[in-house]
Amino acid sequence: MNIVACVKRVPNTEAVVKVADGGTSLDESGLSYMISFYDELAIEEAVRTKEAHGGEVTVLTLGPSEGTKEIRECLAKGGDRAELLADSNWLSRDCRASAKALAAKLSDLGADVAFMGRVATDRDNAAVGPMVATYLGWACVTDVVSLEIAEDKGTARRETETGIETIEFSLPAVITCNKGLNEPRYSNLKGIMAAKKKPFEESPAELVDNQASVIALTPPSPRAEGRILGTGPDAVPVLIDALRNEAKVI
Amino acid sequence: MKPILVFVELTAGAPRRASLEALGAARATGAETIAIFAGEGSNSAACSGAQKAIALSGDASSSDALASALAEAVKSNDCGGFMAAASSAGRDLAPRVAAHLDAVLFSDCIGITAVGDQLNARRPWLAGKVIADLASNASVFCATTRLNVFTSSEEAGPDTCDAAAISAEPKARVVSVEAKASAQLDVQEAPVVISGGRGMGEPEQFSLLEGLAAAFGNATVGASRAVVDAGWRPHAEQVGQTGKTVSPQLYFAVGISGAIQHLAGMRTSGVIVAINKDAEAPIFKVADYGIVGDALEILPVLTEAIQKIKAEA
Structure with a gap:
């Protein structure tokens, strides 16, 4: 089976993020990066799918060349080869441009299934997976928490606000992975050593012009200074009074 | 400004609150607001804020087939915008609709403003560590609205609705739904x-x-x-x-x-x-x-x- 895991390098979720002077970009100095949390699930599911059905796992990423270290880490966890479509403008690239570039590559690769995180924890769009599938005319199941793949079709369970949907789909398909789908493995020394020898291709990303443009980036408005109402259960009446008469929410 | 088509989710035939908020967001831009839902015979008047309504007939169990029908409705009604709530269903459908229209999508918006004939989006990046104001030059402005942020409209929806059909061949479809054990609200929905x-x-x-x-x-x-x-x-x-x-x-x-x-x-x-x-x-x-x-x-x-x-x- 021809399996692709699409991953994205994003700012560390524990990072403090500052808007750069000019107010249309981020101050990237001192920013650390990681593979987006949900993309770790995508790698794991791709490797498990290979273990169950055979085939090859390509790790595909769209992002800056500096992301090589994070992508090698994905190879250490079981990816067979990596392709990095180089684009330094991760911040300004819009979801349509990303989706079209990834769709073109997935088509070239002849993928049977592409795994992605349910959302990238930088731009939080949760758009690229279903957009890629739509551009390709493939099936797509989002927010998947369990998955079974057979020859040319599969069954996925998708988590929604109100419950769990069971969805049958045909291959090729894009699957976006939600927490609960699997427990991502850690890389071990053997994997890390092997990753150094695995094929790693880098080519410039072929991107369409963005439709979206940034007018302004601003830090969230600071919350008004709060106050400590007291200590222990004795403070409860003070809280009730504040919620009722000051904040007027109860 | 061209009309905005808003996908409305129904629970037992009635619009979900999150969808009413999306209708309110569309209506507040000043554009003509058209509600579209899957379910013939549903009460279009309950779609407050909508000036027109379209009921889709056919099997709504496939997101890809439903998205095709929504994109068709955007085109046939010459809409300049498509919106849905940033709910499980909205987040699943809207990117597909946007791709059919070859348009960028702004997910989980906390503000949508008309500037002349254009719509701008305000949305959080990095889970709200940064707030982004964004413009789009797509021919159709596509967005989902964050739950609990927008106010629904006071105006009743239309008494009548047009009909359209879901007809595309499904690539994936829901075969069963297990409701949550408790009737507990989702954290994104609860007040x-x-x-x-x-x-x-x-x-x-x-x-x-x-x-x-x-x-x-x-x-x-x-x-x-x-x-x-x-x-x-x-x-x-x-x-x-x-x-x-x-x-x-x-x-x-x-x-x-x-x-x-x-x-x-x-x-x-x-x-x-x-x-x-x-x-x-x-x-x-x-x-x-x-x-x-x-x-x-x-x-x-x-x-x-x-x-x-x-x-x-």
């Missing part, structure tokens, strides 16, 4: 969210939070990443950058210290109450009201006080 963290001591103590939520009636329980990773609570309840971003009217952080990735997920809440043993916990920096102390002692007293208020109301 009051009561979240617990490690400070709850052990998983069984979350019953205290459930008790407080029950006292409110319109509340639901949330959780920090730490307790979800520890297996105490399901991921569906996780608030934060690797969980859900919430904006309830009232948010309780109980026994949650306030890691940056948690704060990112709840800082746009209306009123924040923090209960924590540690007076120096970062959560108190974003809280409007704080109580220092043991949550296990405070919660029963608080629950009783809320029960009393609700009984009087």
